[in-house]
Amino acid sequence: VKLKVLLATLSGLVSAATVAGPIEDQIRFRQSAYTFLAWNSSRIKSQAVDHPETFDKDQVIAAANAIAATANSGLGALYGAGTEKGIGWKTTRLKPEFFQQPDDASKVGVAFIVEANNLAKVAESGDVGQIKAQFGKLGETCKGCHDKFRIKTD
Numbered sequence: 001v002k003l004k005v006l007l008a009t010l011s012g013l014v015s016a017a018t019v020a021g022p023i024e025d026q027i028r029f030r031q032s033a034y035t036f037l038a039w040n041s042s043r044i045k046s047q048a049v050d051h052p053e054t055f056d057k058d059q060v061i062a063a064a065n066a067i068a069a070t071a072n073s074g075l076g077a078l079y080g081a082g083t084e085k086g087i088g089w090k091t092t093r094l095k096p097e098f099f100q101q102p103d104d105a106s107k108v109g110v111a112f113i114v115e116a117n118n119l120a121k122v123a124e125s126g127d128v129g130q131i132k133a134q135f136g137k138l139g140e141t142c143k144g145c146h147d148k149f150r151i152k153t154d
């Protein structure tokens with residue numbers, strides 16, 4: 001039901017109307033959002049993939065809900081025009097291709113939102129195998145966007 005709203009948000013991701021403050025602020029919020037995603041992803045990886053003996057259903061649900069909430073928060077608003085250059089907490093790694101290939105940018109963004117919401121659903125089951133599988137699908141969407149639109153560091 002909510003997907004329509006999310007799609008609308010994402011498809012507006014290159015329009016000036018969605019810009020959330022100065023370029024440096026957008027980059028800073030963006031980098032913070034992804035760092036928060038990484039923390040929550042690492043908790044699930046640890047408990048459902050690497051050390052299933054430490055699995056704690058409530059913690060995994062909390063982490064999955066945090067990921068879904070971040071995905072649903074309208075991150076597209078942090079991709080205003082001109083934000084492929086600039087310094088937030090550090091120099092941005094967004095590739096200019098993000099703005100040159102809006103359909104692809106939208107596609108990877110939507111895939112991420114869909115799989116993040118699926119993970120939140122699957123987490124409720126408490127089934128480690130299912131959570132691990134769905135976490136893998138989510139990870140592919142992170143990678144899908146990074147491979148295309150994030151500058152490599154090493």
Ligand code: HEC
Nearest residue numbers: 031034035037038041092093094108109112141142145150
């Ligand atoms: C729609 C594209 C997209 C998706 C989906 C995405 N990322 Fe990223 N990610 C980026 C971009 C672009 C940057 C660089 C941001 C910047 O520097 O402005 C980034 C940066 C990061 C960073 C570095 C943050 C920092 O300190 O600068 C981490 C960690 C990260 N992403 C993790 C993840 C994880 C984990 C997921 C999935 C759960 C994910 N990302 C999904 C595009 C994406």
